[in-house]
Amino acid sequence: MQGQSGPAATSRAVMLDSFGGPEVLDLREVPSPEAGDGQIRVRVTASGLNPMDWIMTADADTAARFGLSLPAGFATDYAGVVDQVGTGVTGFAAGDRVFGGALSRAVADFVVIDVPGHIASGVAHHTPDGGDDRTAATLAIAGSTAAAALAVLDLGPDDTVLVGGAGGGVGVFAVQLARLAGARVIGTGSASSSGFLAGLGAEPVTYGDGLVDRVRALAPGGVTAALDLHGTETVHAARALGVPDGRICTIATQVDGVRPANGAHAAPGALEEIAGLVAAGRLQVPIAASFPVEQVRAAVELQAGRHVRGKVVVELSDAP
Structure with a gap:
């Protein structure tokens, strides 16, 4: 040995x-x-x-x-x-x-x-x-889960993505990786988390009753994808906003018609890429x-x- x-x-x-x-x-x-x-x-x-x-x-x-x-x-x-x-x-x-x-x-x-x-x-x-x-x-867990979820959504510069639970452990990775892909990110959180979410690169929106109307006001041109990191609120909001099920992803619950993401299915090399971005100061x-x-x-x-x-x-x- x-x-x-x-x-x-x-x-x-x-x-x-x-x-x-x-x-x-x-x-x-x-x-x-x-x-x-x-x-x-x-x-x-x-x-x-x-x-x-x-x-x-x-x-x-x-x-x-x-x-x-x-x-x-x-x-x-x-x-x-x-x-x-x-x-x-x-x-x-x-x-x-x-x-x-x-x-x-x-x-x-x-x-x-x-x-x-x-x-x-x-x-x-x-x-x-x-x-x-x-x-x-x-x-390991949060980074690979975020990478797997974003692979489902396949975001690009033409996308506006709604991320539910954006300030949590997976959210901090998902928001920044989506921004690095060129997407506009709207992130849900409490009213007190708005500054934190803005610091990650998301446009903050308060979760709860009226979420759909608040997102519409922020993005009158529409939302093209959604990632629900907590439950199902963001899934339902995304559907109400016209996002097709194929561009909605969950990690914490199962919703018929919506594909869940599992960090174990992250692409080979995804975690090493995230670690490199962190070491280079491009991902906080x-x-x-x-x-x-x-x-x-x-x-x-x-x-x-x-x-x-x-x-x-x-x-x-x-x-x-």
């Missing part, structure tokens, strides 16, 4: 023995995982939170749909440094900075990742020069709050409130 770090029989991981809310999360000492054949071990520096993290660990039925059983870890997005490389692995070396996803086990000092892998067994991408670990730890990732791992419950409570503008990060160790 290449790049073996010093012996560490135990390390920290956030675990749960029962499904539920933030109160079931515990930071524990666990046996340190070791990289086997075809695997790398990553020393995690930060983990970004997503709604799916607490949704899929809230109850047993939902957890089962994601293949989770007790005891379980928590969260999926991570960034860190490779510190062990198993036999047969190519493309990674000890000391490489990486980011990616490890389904419901990312808030831990170490994660073991298959090479090549997928979201359940773990997946790793090289962190580009110029990118910091806190930001890289937010990219607002970090709403950052918590030490000892305060993971507070981090989840904030993220689960669904009013966070940007991303919430749990930090485990200092980046090298």
Whole structure:
């Protein structure tokens, strides 16, 4: 095995023995995982939170749909440094900075990742020069989901797209990627989020009763596409505005006739492209709050409130 770090029989991981809310999360000492054949071990520096993290660990039925059983870890997005490389692995070396996803086990000092892998067994991408670990730890789920959704819509300079829930974790990526594609973006949010949305490049509009009329006033020439990142309000508004179902996309719900997007189906290279845009300063990732791992419950409570503008990060160790 290449790049073996010093012996560490135990390390920290956030675990749960029962499904539920933030109160079931515990930071524990666990046996340190070791990289086997075809695997790398990553020393995690930060983990970004997503709604799916607490949704899929809230109850047993939902957890089962994601293949989770007790005891379980928590969260999926991570960034860190490779510190062990198993036999047969190519493309990674000890000391490489990486980011990616490890389904419901990312808030831990170490994660073991298959090479090549997928979201359940773990997946790793090289962190580009110029990118910091806190930001890289937010990219995997939200970035790939935004990329998959925008691939459904295939936006261009002639488009005006309505993005529902534009200030959330996926929204911050979707708005900016749509703008980079040349589209005009109208983003829904609360009245207090208008400045934040404008800073992302969206024209803000308040959600709720009267949304269709407010969008018509902003875009008398019409809306050509819509992305609903929260529920179904934006879908119904888009249909009322004459947007065909083929140019409407959802990520959080199923609507007959409307195609949903799943980050697992993002095009190859999409996430690396997003990471490159972030490192080059062309795409901003607002970090709403950052918590030490000892305060993971507070981090989840904030993220689960669904009013966070940007991303919430749990930090485990200092980046090298």
